[in-house]
Amino acid sequence: xxxxxxxxxxxxxxxxxxxxxxxxxxxxxxxxxxxxxxxxxxxxxxxxxxxxxxxxxxxxxxxxxxxxxxxxxxxxxxxxxxxxxxxxxxxxxxxxxxxxxxxxxxxxxxxxxxxxxxxxxxxxxxxxxxxxxxxxxxxxxxxxxxxxxxxxxxxxxxxxxxxxxxxxxxxxxxxxxxxxxxxxxxxxxxxxxxxxxxxxxxxxxxxxxxxxxxxxxxxxxxxxxxxxxxxxxxxxxxxxxxxxxxxxxxxxxxxxxxxxxxx
Amino acid sequence: xxxxxxxxxxxxxxxxxxxxxxxxxxxxxxxxxxxxxxxxxxxxxxxxxxxxxxxxxxxxxxxxxxxxxxxxxxxxxxxxxxxxxxxxxxxxxxxxxxxxxxxxxxxxxxxxxxxxxxxxxxxxxxxxxxxxxxxxxxxxxxxxxxxxxxxxxxxxxxxxxxxxxxxxxxxxxxxxxxxxxxxxxxxxxxxxxxxxxxxxxxxxxxxxxxxxxxxxxxxxxxxxxxxxxxxxxxxxxxxxxxxxxxxxxxxxxxxxxxxxxxxxxxxxxxxxxxxxxxxxxxxxxxxxxxxxxxxxxxxxxxxxxxxxxxx
Numbered sequence: 001x002x003x004x005x006x007x008x009x010x011x012x013x014x015x016x017x018x019x020x021x022x023x024x025x026x027x028x029x030x031x032x033x034x035x036x037x038x039x040x041x042x043x044x045x046x047x048x049x050x051x052x053x054x055x056x057x058x059x060x061x062x063x064x065x066x067x068x069x070x071x072x073x074x075x076x077x078x079x080x081x082x083x084x085x086x087x088x089x090x091x092x093x094x095x096x097x098x099x100x101x102x103x104x105x106x107x108x109x110x111x112x113x114x115x116x117x118x119x120x121x122x123x124x125x126x127x128x129x130x131x132x133x134x135x136x137x138x139x140x141x142x143x144x145x146x147x148x149x150x151x152x153x154x155x156x157x158x159x160x161x162x163x164x165x166x167x168x169x170x171x172x173x174x175x176x177x178x179x180x181x182x183x184x185x186x187x188x189x190x191x192x193x194x195x196x197x198x199x200x201x202x203x204x205x206x207x208x209x210x211x212x213x214x215x216x217x218x219x220x221x222x223x224x225x226x227x228x229x230x231x232x233x234x235x236x237x238x239x240x241x242x243x244x245x246x247x248x249x250x251x252x253x254x255x256x257x258x259x260x261x262x263x
Numbered sequence: 264x265x266x267x268x269x270x271x272x273x274x275x276x277x278x279x280x281x282x283x284x285x286x287x288x289x290x291x292x293x294x295x296x297x298x299x300x301x302x303x304x305x306x307x308x309x310x311x312x313x314x315x316x317x318x319x320x321x322x323x324x325x326x327x328x329x330x331x332x333x334x335x336x337x338x339x340x341x342x343x344x345x346x347x348x349x350x351x352x353x354x355x356x357x358x359x360x361x362x363x364x365x366x367x368x369x370x371x372x373x374x375x376x377x378x379x380x381x382x383x384x385x386x387x388x389x390x391x392x393x394x395x396x397x398x399x400x401x402x403x404x405x406x407x408x409x410x411x412x413x414x415x416x417x418x419x420x421x422x423x424x425x426x427x428x429x430x431x432x433x434x435x436x437x438x439x440x441x442x443x444x445x446x447x448x449x450x451x452x453x454x455x456x457x458x459x460x461x462x463x464x465x466x467x468x469x470x471x472x473x474x475x476x477x478x479x480x481x482x483x484x485x486x487x488x489x490x491x492x493x494x495x496x497x498x499x500x501x502x503x504x505x506x507x508x509x510x511x512x513x514x515x516x517x518x519x520x521x522x523x524x525x526x527x528x529x530x531x532x533x534x535x536x537x538x539x540x541x542x543x544x545x546x547x548x549x550x551x552x553x554x555x556x557x558x559x560x561x562x563x564x565x566x567x568x569x570x571x572x573x574x
Contacts, residue, residue, distance in 0.1 A: 053467055077470025084464065090327050091460050091515035101458055105470035109451050137514075157469070 004029040004161070004193055005050065005068075010059030012042075012049050019045040021217045022059070032187045032194045034208030036201060038238055041214040043197045044165055050195060051163045052076045077105035081154035083164040087146065089139040095149050096134045099125050102156025124155035128182065144175035151182065162186065164196040168203070176200075180207050205229055205252045213237060229253040269530045273305050275537055303429040305533050306439070311427065311495050312505075312532030313525035314442035314487040317449050319502030320521055321484035324456040325477050326386045329510070332503040333488040336389065337397025341370025342492040343423050344404045350419065351407050360434055360493040367489030370396060375481060383474060386463075424549040425496035427536045438490035445487035446525055452476055453517040460517070500554045501528055504562045511565050531558070 005027040012020040019042045027033055035043050048054040050061065052068055061068040068076070081102070102124065103117045113121075125131045128148045133141065138149060147167060154162060164183065168176040184207055186192045198204040204211055205225040213220040213228050215237045221228045231244040234255065241258040318333040326335070345366020349359045377392035378384045408419060429435055449456070455476045458466040463473045491498070505528040506520060513519050535553040542548055 051468070053464065072470075073467065073472055074470035077468060080468070082464070082468040084462075087462060087465065089461065090329060092510065093457070093461075093515045097457070097514070097516050098461070101454075101461070101469060104454060104458055107454070109454060 002029055003027070003062075004031075004064065006060075006062040006065075007050070008060045008062070010049060010056035010061060012045055012054060012056045018057070019217050020049070020056075023217075023219055024059075025212060025219060025222055027193065027195065030187070030191050030193055032184070032207065032209045033196070034204040034211045035195070035197045035214065036199075036204050036211060037214030037220075041237075042217040043214055046214065047163055047165050047195065047197050051080055051082050053082075074105050077157060079160045081157040081159035081162050083147070083150055083154050083162070083167050085166045086143065086170055087150055089146075092137040092139055094134070095125075095130060095136050095138055095141070095152075096121070098138050098149055099130070099152045099156055102153040105157060120158065121152075121156045124152040127155060127186075128152040143170050144172070144178070147171065147175070147179060151179070155186070159192060161193045161195065164194070166197050166199055169199055176203065183207070201229060201234070201255045202247075205254065206247070206250060225252050229255060269309075269526055273309070273533060275534065300429070303432065303435060304427050304536060307427045307429050307435055307495065308533040308536045309529035310439050310442050311491045311498065312501060312529040313446060314491050315498060315502040315532075316505045316524035316528030317446045317521055318484040318487040318491075320506045320517060320524055321449055321456065321480050322502075323506060324460040324517060325480055325484075326390055327460055327462070328386070328390070329507060330503070331390075332499075333484065333491070334397075334497060334499070334502075336374050336393030336485075337370050337400060338367045338485060338488045339423070339492055339497045340397045340400035340404060342367040342489060343419070343497075344400045344407075345369075345493075346422065347404050347407045347419055351411055357431070360430075363493035364489050366400075367492055368485065370400060371481070371485035371489070375478075384477060421549075423496050425498040425551040426539075426547065427495055427532070427550060429494075434494060438494055441490045442487050445483040445490075446521070448479060448483040449521050450518075452480055453521050456480065456517045457515075460515070495550075497551060498532070498554060499551045500558050501532060504558045505531060508562060508565055 003026045007023060007025050007027075009022050009024050010020060011018055011022055023042075023046065035046060037043050045054065049056050052071070052073070055069050063071065063076075063079075099121045100113060100117070102121065103113055106117065107113065122131070125134065128151050130145070130148050130152050133145060133149065138146060141149065147170075151167075162183070167183075168179055171179070180203060183194055183196070187194045196208070198208075208225065210223060211225055211228040212222045213233065220237055221233055229244060230253075231242055234240075234242050234244070241260055243256040243258060244253050245256065246252070247254040315333055319331070322331040322333060322335060323329050342363040343366070345362040345364070346359050348366070349362040354362070374389065374393045374396045375384065377396065378388040380388060404419075455466065455471050458469050458471055459473060459477065463477075466473050466476075506524045509520050509524045509527065513523055532550070532554070535557060536550055538557075539548045539550045539553045
């Protein structure tokens with residue numbers, strides 16, 4: 001598989017405080033990459049710089065062998081879509097209007113959506129199971145339904161890479177699984193590359209092909225779940241005691257939290 | 264339907280006034296002055312109303328706050344200060360709109376410059392700097408009014424209350440053009456404004472150059488507000504309630520909200536002005552009083568009805 005995104009030695013941060021320090025790694029086309037790490041380790045900052053929102057102060061990110069930050073906003077929005085943790089809606093847009101916003105990168109100002117634009121939005125709503133909410137107002141929906149609509153908007157962009165920043169942390173387990181199953185399906189069937197920040201180590205273990213563990217702004221480990229999620233690594237990075245065993249169904253590592261603090 | 268309402272209100276606005284005339288008398292040659300005055304007022308009402316509503320929609324969108332109104336960022340204080348300074352230095356009355364406009368423009372420039380941090384202007388800092396600059400300029404305004412021996416200064420408060428009196432046709436044409444440009448810009452960027460009102464990060468990920476679009480829309484809204492304030496004073500409430508009412512009826516999509524608010528707000532202001540002239544002739548009630556007294560209850564009724572529908 002060819003390299004899709006190449007991160008070379010990037011340092012990143014706000015004001016004079018560096019959050020990421022010389023981070024390098026590669027993402028292959030069609031991969032499902034999970035980014036994990038303790039609070040403040042730089043997960044969101046890394047996701048931002050990968051998704052064309054925060055230019056690194058040093059180093060380069062290449063997308064298709066081209067400097068990511070030399071590509072225009074509109075061009076990149078046709079390839080990249082972003083799903084944040086939660087979205088606050090101050091205005092009463094309908095679900096349909098929100099989903100249709102995903103076509104903005106393809107439209108000139110004043111240009112009316114064509115038939116195919118409408119069909120793409122319709123299809124994204126079908127995939128995310130939000131068609132039944134079509135004419136409802138977005139701010140009347142539950143957190144889980146809202147997140148599904150946001151994913152529908154992202155899919156309407158017809159992305160090649162989907163970024164998700166802790167998309168399930170406000171949701172119940174039913175919705176967590178529903179959303180991650182959907183993302184996995186998109187990854188498999190539509191060959192969309194997925195880059196997702198997750199807090200829940202067990203979800204990361206179950207769903208991600210590859211896991212990147214960040215610690216204090218640097219890559220601690222990167223690789224398949226079995227290699228990254230070992231009890232030594234987790235105890236070291238998170239400073240807490242855990243027990244790692246095997247999920248009897250999937251065979252992936254499963255992390256149990258222990259009450260006693262690490263001595 | 265909005266257009267029919269607008270046409271009807273134009274007719275009403277022209278046919279009623281403190282001097283009672285029926286239509287045939289009005290169009291006869293001896294009353295041509297009154298006819299012209301009324302037509303000018305109706306036109307001013309239309310463009311000022313449309314402008315205020317569109318400026319309101321823009322500020323609400325870029326500040327992501329449906330309670331923002333055209334004056335929220337201190338434009339009115341700046342314009343008032345400009346007007347007061349013109350009087351203070353005994354400039355002729357015809358310069359008053361010019362200095363008021365300059366005052367408004369300068370205020371918006373200062374507000375924007377203060378809010379700009381590292382090349383980015385967050386809606387939060389924009390709101391804060393607007394409120395503070397507005398407060399400083401209002402104090403300066405009061406300061407100049409209180410130290411001035413000039414009697415005309417005390418009329419300034421009256422001027423600020425708002426009126427659709429037209430002093431000069433040239434002025435009317437001038438602000439008409441500026442406001443029209445502002446409205447066209449708003450319609451052009453309506454889709455981008457939709458995305459920005461979801462959140463600036465969201466808009467960025469949809470390929471929008473957020474800072475640039477915000478700057479353009481900010482200038483457009485300031486231009487509109489400055490134009491309206493320098494001729495009509497402060498007509499409150501219109502820029503807040505009309506867009507809000509339109510959203511309650513037609514939803515939040517700015518591609519509909521902007522033109523619909525412009526038309527209905529124009530209609531509303533023409534009717535309010537007609538009332539302000541005819542209710543207790545020959546006294547002219549400040550139009551801001553009328554807009555608040557009529558608009559408020561209608562708005563409350565709409566809000567209550569909408570909320571009931573939820574439960």
